[in-house]
Amino acid sequence: MAIRFAEADARQMGRATRGVRGINLKAEDEVVGMVVVRRDASLLTVTRFGMGKRTAVEGYRPQRRGGRGLINLKVTAKTGEVVSALEVTDEDELIFVTRNGVINRQRASEIRVIGRNTQGVRLVALDAKDKLMDVARIAEELSDSEEFSDGEELSDSEELSDGKEFSDAEEADTPEGDVSS
Helix, strand or coil: CECCCCHHHCCCCCCCCCCCCCCCCCCCCCCCCCCCCCCCCEEEEEECCCEEEEEEHHHCCCCCCCCCCECCCCCCCCCCCEEEEEEECCCCEEEEEECCCCEEEEEHHHCCECCCCCCCEECCCCCCCCCEEEEEECCCCCCCCCECCCCCECCCEEECCCCCEEECCCCCCCCCCCCCC
16 A cells, blocks of 8 residues: 655654554555655556556645555565565666575666556566565765765775774775675
């Protein structure tokens, strides 16, 4: 299920409050995520077994917060449960991560925009026991000459908080190609 409501319907509250109901869920349902739509974009929904789809935001009629919502994706044994939802445009690139550590990168434009009440299409081919864990939008890469939003210019050598300097030319502590998490 998915619900679309105006941001103004979720009134501002303090930290120590219980909040307000965003969607009225059935006993077997759970919230997977929230998307604040800020661009002319579509909603990407992906499932545990590598299925997914893009749907135009306009396909979700506005409701009042706390409603039942609308069917977002037909969940079946073939699709598995929904694991993620995010806002994407044709210019975005995505990275999919599986339980076995397989990473798949693809353009959002390769995923067609289809109706709201559908199963979607195969986005990632998974091994028999593998499952899709998450998807993320890849941030645009900055060139060395681009500036940060606060006006600082990106340089080849950045000073670390402990006063040491690090340069791109210096070797990293981890072997080349390793990623630490």
